[in-house]
Amino acid sequence: MLVRLACIAVTHAFTALQLIPMSDHYKDVEILALRHQLAVLQRRLGNQRPGVQAAYRAFLVLQL
Numbered sequence: 001m002l003v004r005l006a007c008i009a010v011t012h013a014f015t016a017l018q019l020i021p022m023s024d025h026y027k028d029v030e031i032l033a034l035r036h037q038l039a040v041l042q043r044r045l046g047n048q049r050p051g052v053q054a055a056y057r058a059f060l061v062l063q064l
Contacts, residue, residue: 005059008059009062012059
């Protein structure tokens, strides 16, 4: 579990570094695509809520 959390942290760190040189237009397009993906998932799942594993929950707490 600790290895998974470390892997997630490293992945997010590299993703954040990748966002630095991007233009604002590209970031806006990416946010729009992510919102669309979220809307599609919400339509598919309806009232169901996927369970969050402990490693992901701990990472989200660290991000706040």
